[in-house]
Amino acid sequence: MSEKSDKNGEGDHMVLKMLTGSQAVAWAARLARAEYIPAYPITPQTEIIEILSEWVRKGEMEAIFVQMESEHSLLTAAGTAAATGARVFTATSSQGLLYGFEMLYSIAGWRAPLVLVNVARALAAPITLEPDHNDVLAARDSGFLQFHAESVQEALDFVLLAYRVAEDNRVLLPAIVNIDGFHLSFTRERVDLPEQSTVDEFLPEYKPVNPIRASEPVAKGIPVLIPPLYSFFKYQMHMASRNALNVFREAAKDFEKMFFRSYATVEEYMLDDADTVIVMSNSFAAVGKQAVNAMREEGRKVGLLRIRLFRPFPTDDIVKSLRGKKCVVVVDQNISIGKGGITCPEIAEALYHLEDRPKVILPVIAGLGGKSISLEEFRHAVRVAERLASLKAGPDGPLLLFREDEAMLVDSLLKIASGG
Amino acid sequence: MSITKYRTLKDVPKEEFLVAGTPLCAGCGALLVIRLFHKALGGNVVWVNAAGCVTLMATFPYTPLRSSWFYTAMPSAPAGAQGIRDALDILIKKGKLDPAENLKVVVITGDGAASDIGLQSASGAIHRGLDFFYLCVDNEAYGNTGFQASSLSPIGSGTATTKPTHLYPAGNVLPKKDLFEIWRSHRPPYVATISPSHVVDMLRKVEKALSFKGPKLFLALCPCPTGWGIEPSESVQLARLAVETGIWPLKEAVYGEVTHTHIPSKRRPVEDYLKVQRRFAHLFKPIKNEAVIAEIQKQVDEYWSKVER
Amino acid sequence: MRLSDAPILERGHIFNPSYVLVTAPSLLFDPTVKPLEGMADGSVLFVNSSKEVQIVQPKKVHTIYRDITELALKHIGRDILSAAMGAVACKLSGLISLQSLVDSVEEELAELGLAADLIEKNVQLAKECYSSVESISLRGLDYKPSHKVVEVQYMGERGIPDLLSMGNTILRKTGSWRVFTPIVDKNLCTACGICYIYCPEACISLDEQGYPVINYNNCKGCLVCTVECPRRAIKTERETIWS
Structure with missing residues (x-):
C-alpha cells in the first residue's frame, strides 16, 4: 500500500x-x-x-x-x-x-x-x-x-x-x-x-x-x-x-x-504545565502518552518525557525538561537485578545539583519481557510519586508494577507447571 | 611440484617485511615462520590477528611489520578477515577504490585460537569460500598466557594445566586435534603444513597457494623455547627433528587431495625429539615412561604406514 | 609483594621509589618504562651491568653497578635473574636477613616445580648476590611532588589508536636482551646465507659479497644462527656491548 x-x-x-x-x-x-x-x-x-x-x-x-x-x-x-x-x-x-x-x-x-x-x-x-x-x-x-x-x-x-x-x-x-x-x-x-x-x-x-x-x-x-x-x-x-x-x-x-520531521534528543509530551512527568523511551512511550491523556482528562497535570538519544546522554535537554517539576516517574523497561532500573539513576544524577530539582524521582520497573503496562499501572505509579511528594519522603526501592489479573494468571500457570 | 622459483635456499626473497625489535621471545619459531612466510607472500598484505603471543608483535606505539595489521579478538580473526576482504571487494567494484590498493588478507593466530575458541569462525570463513590466507603458528599450547594446554597440545606433554603428577604421569592425556583434517574436510583449495626448518618447502607452498582464490590454510609447527623448555638456539633444530621423526608430516591438500611434500626416508625415533624438551622430561625422569613413548611412536608409525610412497 | 608492619596504602605504580633495581641497562632509556622517575635525592639505584652507564640523573642517587648476569651464568648456567635481583633488593634495603632470603627462594622455586639441584643453584646465586652489595639505609628522602593535573583535550583523528609508523620496533634496542653475542668468523664463513635465512628477528643482512652482517642493536642473542651455520662459523662471546 x-x-x-x-x-x-x-x-x-x-x-x-x-x-x-x-x-x-x-x-x-x-x-x-x-x-x-x-x-x-x-x-x-x-x-x-x-x-x-x-x-x-x-x-x-x-x-x-x-x-x-x-x-x-x-x-x-x-x-x-x-x-x-x-x-x-x-x-x-x-x-x-x-x-x-x-x-x-x-x-x-x-x-x-x-x-x-x-x-x-x-x-x-x-x-x-x-x-x-x-x-x-x-x-x-x-x-x-x-x-x-x-x-x-x-x-x-x-x-x-x-x-x-x-x-x-x-x-x-x-x-x-x-x-x-x-x-x-x-x-x-x-x-x-x-x-x-x-x-x-x-x-x-x-x-x-x-x-x-x-x-x-x-x-x-x-x-x-x-x-x-x-x-x-x-x-x-x-x-x-x-x-x-x-x-x-x-x-x-x-x-x-x-x-520535514523534527527531532530533538528528547521528546516533550504535555510537559509545559505538568507537575508529574513520566520518563520513558522506545515504543511503549506511546502507551505512556495514552495514560497521560487519560490522567489529563481527570484533571491531573501529568506529562511525559521520552528519551530518543540515550548515548550520548542528553543531560542538558533532560535538565531543561525536568527542572522545576514536582515528581518524576522513571519507567524502566529493564532491571538491573539487585538495584532497579538503569535509566533512573542517570536521570537522578542529571537533576541532583539543581536548586529546583524535583522533590521525588520514583524508579519504576514495568513491561519486562513484553509485559503490558495498563493505564491503572501508570496511574498507580503517578499516585505513589505524588503521595511521596506530599509526605516529603523518598521511594523505598523501585516500584515493581504488576496487576492482579497478571498475578492470577501467574498463579494458574504455576499450578499447571507444578502439577498441582 | 612443477614450476617454482624456489629451488634452493639461495632463492629466498631478500625483501624484509618484518623488522627487528619485537617483544617476542628470543628464538621464537612463530616469528621466523611469519618472517619467511611474508617473504613468499610479498607485499600488499593485511594481517588479521587473534589474541596470542604474536599479538604482542604490535603493541602501541610500535609494530615490526611494514604491512598492515588488524588485531580483532581471540574468537573471530577469520570474521575480521571477511569484513576486510568484503569491504575491499565492494569498494573496488563500486569504483571507490583503486584496484592497486587491494591487499592480500592473511589471518594469523596461534593454535588455541585456531583449534579452540576460533574454530567456529574459521569454519565459517572456509565454508563461505573467503579469499584469504590463514597461518596458524602452532606452538602446541596457549603460550601467551603461560603455556596452558590447547587442543593442539600433543599427548604426553606437560603444560601449565597438564602438569605431570603421580595421578597423571603422562602430563597431557588428550590427543592433538587434527586441524589439518578439520580444515581439509571443508575442501578448500589449499591446506598445507609447514615447518620453519624446511624453508624451500614453505616458500613453494605459499607460492602455490597464491595461485588459488579462496581459503588457503597453513599450519606451521613453531618451536617455543620458553614453553617447550629448549634453548632459543635450538628452535629450528627442534622443528627439523619434528619432521625427521615423522611427528610433523609436511604435506598439502589441493581441493582435498593430499600429497606429502617430504617423506623422511628413514624416520628417527620420536624419542630423539621428545627427550630434548623440558615439556616431555617427565617421560624420561625419574623413570622412563616406556608406555607413553611407545604409544607416541606407534601413532607416528601408524600414520606413516598409510602414506603412499 | 607488599609487606610491612603498618598497612601499606600504595597500590600499583610506585611514585617515589626508595630503591630501584634495573635488570637491563637498556631499560633506563626506554620511553615506556622510565625507571628513574620519582626518585629522590639519597635513594638507591641498582643496575645489572658490569660498567657504568651514561644516564642523566635528575637527583643525587646512590648508583650501584654489578654484573648479576655473570653470576647467574656462573651458578645456573643461564641468565635467570629473579632470585639474583631479589637477593640484591633484600640486602640493599637491609630489611631481610640472608636466612629469610634463602628460605623464600627455596619455597617459591619448589612451588614452581623446579628440581632440587636447580633450586640449590639458585640459592647459591642468591647468596653470592646478597653478599655482593652493602645495605644502604635511607634517611629523610625529600620527595618533591611534581604532578600537575591537566585537562584532556579532544584530539580528533589523532585520538584514534591507529598506528601509522610501520616497522618502528627497530627503535626498541632488544640487543640488550643478549647474554651471548654471535660473532661471524670471516675466515670460516662461506657466505652461504643460511644464518640470514634462519634469523627469526631479521637481524642478519647480507653485504654485497653475501657475507652476513649482524644488527647488534636488535639481535636478542637467540643464537639460532650459531646452530644453523653449517660451518660453525659463528662464535659466541659473553655480551659486552650493552652491559
Missing part, C-alpha cells in the same frame, strides 16, 4: 507506505546506500536481513550481503569492514547482541562507524521473545551511540541520522538504533519513505579515517598496554560521544529541512 504525496508543492515527492519496523530499517539501510551487510538470523530481527538479502540478490542494492556463523563474527566483520571504508549496516537482537558483546567495545574502540539495529527482546533466562531493554542497555557503556525509536517512522529516520552522526569526523563512533521487537518490528505503520536523491544529499559519502590500503599501511586494534595511553584513548571516545550531541542537533536541523 503506498501513495505519492506532494507535501510542500515544490515537487518534493515522498512516498507514503505502510511498513513494519523491519521493513522500515531495511529501507533506511538501502536509502543510506549501505554497501556491506553481515548478518545472522535471530527472532525478532530476522525479517530485516531477509529483506536486505533479497534486495542484494536481485541487484536492487549494490552491496555485499554475507551470512555469518554467529553474531560475534557478524560484529567482527562489520567492524573491520567499516574500518576498511565500507558503509556497514547490520542488525541483531537480545541473545545475539550479548553473544557478540565483546565486539561492541572493540568496534567502538576502533572508532569504526556503522549502524546496528537492535530489535529489542528480553534476555534469557528465562528465554523469551518479547521486548524489554535489558539487551540494548547492556551495551550502553560500549561507546556505541544509541537511538531509541518510538515509531516505525522514527526507526527509519534514526538509521539515516545515525549514519550522519556516527560518520562525522567529530564523532567516529558506531551507533545502535533500537526498535522494540514485535511492537515496532512486526507492526505496520504509515511511513514517509524519503526520496533517494534527498537522502543522498543528507548523507555524504563515508570518508574513513586511516583505512587499510596497500599504499598506506596501518596497524589497527593493537594492544595499548600503557595505562595513561589507555586512559587517553578512552577519554577521546567519551569526548567524541559528547560531541555527538551537537552533531546530532546539526544533523536534525538539516533533516528537518529536507524531510
Whole structure:
C-alpha cells in the first residue's frame, strides 16, 4: 500500500507506505546506500536481513550481503569492514547482541562507524521473545551511540541520522538504533519513505579515517598496554560521544529541512504545565502518552518525557525538561537485578545539583519481557510519586508494577507447571 | 611440484617485511615462520590477528611489520578477515577504490585460537569460500598466557594445566586435534603444513597457494623455547627433528587431495625429539615412561604406514 | 609483594621509589618504562651491568653497578635473574636477613616445580648476590611532588589508536636482551646465507659479497644462527656491548 504525496508543492515527492519496523530499517539501510551487510538470523530481527538479502540478490542494492556463523563474527566483520571504508549496516537482537558483546567495545574502540539495529527482546533466562531493554542497555557503556525509536517512522529516520552522526569526523563512533521487537518490528505503520536523491544529499559519502590500503599501511586494534595511553584513548571516545550531541542537533536541523520531521534528543509530551512527568523511551512511550491523556482528562497535570538519544546522554535537554517539576516517574523497561532500573539513576544524577530539582524521582520497573503496562499501572505509579511528594519522603526501592489479573494468571500457570 | 622459483635456499626473497625489535621471545619459531612466510607472500598484505603471543608483535606505539595489521579478538580473526576482504571487494567494484590498493588478507593466530575458541569462525570463513590466507603458528599450547594446554597440545606433554603428577604421569592425556583434517574436510583449495626448518618447502607452498582464490590454510609447527623448555638456539633444530621423526608430516591438500611434500626416508625415533624438551622430561625422569613413548611412536608409525610412497 | 608492619596504602605504580633495581641497562632509556622517575635525592639505584652507564640523573642517587648476569651464568648456567635481583633488593634495603632470603627462594622455586639441584643453584646465586652489595639505609628522602593535573583535550583523528609508523620496533634496542653475542668468523664463513635465512628477528643482512652482517642493536642473542651455520662459523662471546 503506498501513495505519492506532494507535501510542500515544490515537487518534493515522498512516498507514503505502510511498513513494519523491519521493513522500515531495511529501507533506511538501502536509502543510506549501505554497501556491506553481515548478518545472522535471530527472532525478532530476522525479517530485516531477509529483506536486505533479497534486495542484494536481485541487484536492487549494490552491496555485499554475507551470512555469518554467529553474531560475534557478524560484529567482527562489520567492524573491520567499516574500518576498511565500507558503509556497514547490520542488525541483531537480545541473545545475539550479548553473544557478540565483546565486539561492541572493540568496534567502538576502533572508532569504526556503522549502524546496528537492535530489535529489542528480553534476555534469557528465562528465554523469551518479547521486548524489554535489558539487551540494548547492556551495551550502553560500549561507546556505541544509541537511538531509541518510538515509531516505525522514527526507526527509519534514526538509521539515516545515525549514519550522519556516527560518520562525522567529530564523532567516529558506531551507533545502535533500537526498535522494540514485535511492537515496532512486526507492526505496520504509515511511513514517509524519503526520496533517494534527498537522502543522498543528507548523507555524504563515508570518508574513513586511516583505512587499510596497500599504499598506506596501518596497524589497527593493537594492544595499548600503557595505562595513561589507555586512559587517553578512552577519554577521546567519551569526548567524541559528547560531541555527538551537537552533531546530532546539526544533523536534525538539516533533516528537518529536507524531510520535514523534527527531532530533538528528547521528546516533550504535555510537559509545559505538568507537575508529574513520566520518563520513558522506545515504543511503549506511546502507551505512556495514552495514560497521560487519560490522567489529563481527570484533571491531573501529568506529562511525559521520552528519551530518543540515550548515548550520548542528553543531560542538558533532560535538565531543561525536568527542572522545576514536582515528581518524576522513571519507567524502566529493564532491571538491573539487585538495584532497579538503569535509566533512573542517570536521570537522578542529571537533576541532583539543581536548586529546583524535583522533590521525588520514583524508579519504576514495568513491561519486562513484553509485559503490558495498563493505564491503572501508570496511574498507580503517578499516585505513589505524588503521595511521596506530599509526605516529603523518598521511594523505598523501585516500584515493581504488576496487576492482579497478571498475578492470577501467574498463579494458574504455576499450578499447571507444578502439577498441582 | 612443477614450476617454482624456489629451488634452493639461495632463492629466498631478500625483501624484509618484518623488522627487528619485537617483544617476542628470543628464538621464537612463530616469528621466523611469519618472517619467511611474508617473504613468499610479498607485499600488499593485511594481517588479521587473534589474541596470542604474536599479538604482542604490535603493541602501541610500535609494530615490526611494514604491512598492515588488524588485531580483532581471540574468537573471530577469520570474521575480521571477511569484513576486510568484503569491504575491499565492494569498494573496488563500486569504483571507490583503486584496484592497486587491494591487499592480500592473511589471518594469523596461534593454535588455541585456531583449534579452540576460533574454530567456529574459521569454519565459517572456509565454508563461505573467503579469499584469504590463514597461518596458524602452532606452538602446541596457549603460550601467551603461560603455556596452558590447547587442543593442539600433543599427548604426553606437560603444560601449565597438564602438569605431570603421580595421578597423571603422562602430563597431557588428550590427543592433538587434527586441524589439518578439520580444515581439509571443508575442501578448500589449499591446506598445507609447514615447518620453519624446511624453508624451500614453505616458500613453494605459499607460492602455490597464491595461485588459488579462496581459503588457503597453513599450519606451521613453531618451536617455543620458553614453553617447550629448549634453548632459543635450538628452535629450528627442534622443528627439523619434528619432521625427521615423522611427528610433523609436511604435506598439502589441493581441493582435498593430499600429497606429502617430504617423506623422511628413514624416520628417527620420536624419542630423539621428545627427550630434548623440558615439556616431555617427565617421560624420561625419574623413570622412563616406556608406555607413553611407545604409544607416541606407534601413532607416528601408524600414520606413516598409510602414506603412499 | 607488599609487606610491612603498618598497612601499606600504595597500590600499583610506585611514585617515589626508595630503591630501584634495573635488570637491563637498556631499560633506563626506554620511553615506556622510565625507571628513574620519582626518585629522590639519597635513594638507591641498582643496575645489572658490569660498567657504568651514561644516564642523566635528575637527583643525587646512590648508583650501584654489578654484573648479576655473570653470576647467574656462573651458578645456573643461564641468565635467570629473579632470585639474583631479589637477593640484591633484600640486602640493599637491609630489611631481610640472608636466612629469610634463602628460605623464600627455596619455597617459591619448589612451588614452581623446579628440581632440587636447580633450586640449590639458585640459592647459591642468591647468596653470592646478597653478599655482593652493602645495605644502604635511607634517611629523610625529600620527595618533591611534581604532578600537575591537566585537562584532556579532544584530539580528533589523532585520538584514534591507529598506528601509522610501520616497522618502528627497530627503535626498541632488544640487543640488550643478549647474554651471548654471535660473532661471524670471516675466515670460516662461506657466505652461504643460511644464518640470514634462519634469523627469526631479521637481524642478519647480507653485504654485497653475501657475507652476513649482524644488527647488534636488535639481535636478542637467540643464537639460532650459531646452530644453523653449517660451518660453525659463528662464535659466541659473553655480551659486552650493552652491559
